[in-house]
Amino acid sequence: MLPTLPHFADSIVGPANLIFHRRFLEPTKMAIIDGLRGVDVTIRVDGQTATEHADPDAAAAGDAGVCKTSSQYIECKDKAKFTVHLKVTKDYAWGHRNHSLNIGIFIDGEYAKGELCREGDTLFQPWERDVSHRTIRLRGNQPGQQDRYVAQAFEFSSIKKVDDAPDERVAREASKAKNLGMIEVKFLRCIESGGADVAPQISREQSTEFATKALKGRGTSHMTSYSPPTPTTAPHYIKCNNLRADNGPIAIFRFFYRSKGNSRFLPLLPMMPTGAKPYTEGLIAEAIIPRAPRARSITLVGLSEEQIRALATEALERRSVVSGPEYPAREYEADIYVQKPGPGVKQEFKQEPRGIKRECGQGETVDLTGEKDPPLRPYKVAKTVAGKEVVDLLDDD
Structure with a gap:
């Protein structure tokens, strides 16, 4: 069972430019938890609503036992301030024992601030x-000096990695690194039991440096740091007893913040719509993908490099003639079928009339040198409009 969270009866509303909003209607802008109406948590960075990307490793937003959960990824920017915005409406089911909502905000695994929402707060609006901030207590420097209360705004800071860290530091920071880069908002049902004399947490030293080995295997790029302290009044706390029947929070909203260039965040960015054709400087990308080289014919074995180049040049020249603008189409085609005679049989040639096509065997080659037997595979002879015939040596049919 989670310990009772401290809460403010009243909270100081942060500047309008420090809001980090989160709703539940549109998948790309807000998360939705089925069965939990009237509760919204949103996050804004520098006044802009953060686009949410569903966590691919988490179950769909909804029931996780008794507790309902939602996990989303958002983009963070270095040195940008952010605000957690909470909203509860009368659509929330308040019926159970006239309870209140005990809301705890945890950042990077540490308690940051709490809020308390009552049913009466939602009746008319x-x-x-x-x-947008946490409240901490600074101890007096001199004996008998009273503690001071200060507020510190939330802001994202990039993590500085330290390569040569001792094993003791790696072990200590590895545990803390598990929760880095996460904003967690927990909703618990509670019964108020009056005022409580509870003081805010004491200020602790904070560093954005972490051992590289402690972050190994994690996509964490940023953590939350806090602005210089600003004097504020002592907060007022209310003592609450969470409902034992719930055995913990009724809902948890998790936001994993990552930089846009982070390897863990990139796969979550919107992909190109299905069927869309990518273009590179006006050219279809498919058109500039090189084709696999064609296998060299066995009939070229034994030829010198110069002879092979000469044959290739001649073939390319003939292909350009056949497909050039001067000869836009082939009027007639004829396949010359050469039958290889068996042992002791006189070789004969048979040529079909023009316009008649014959099928040939598979895997056969044409001897371009004329030093061997006649070719087994026919090659195309094209007759142009001018009445000339050309042979296409590179025909793929």
């Missing part, structure tokens, strides 16, 4: 809170 939605209850909303902008959580």
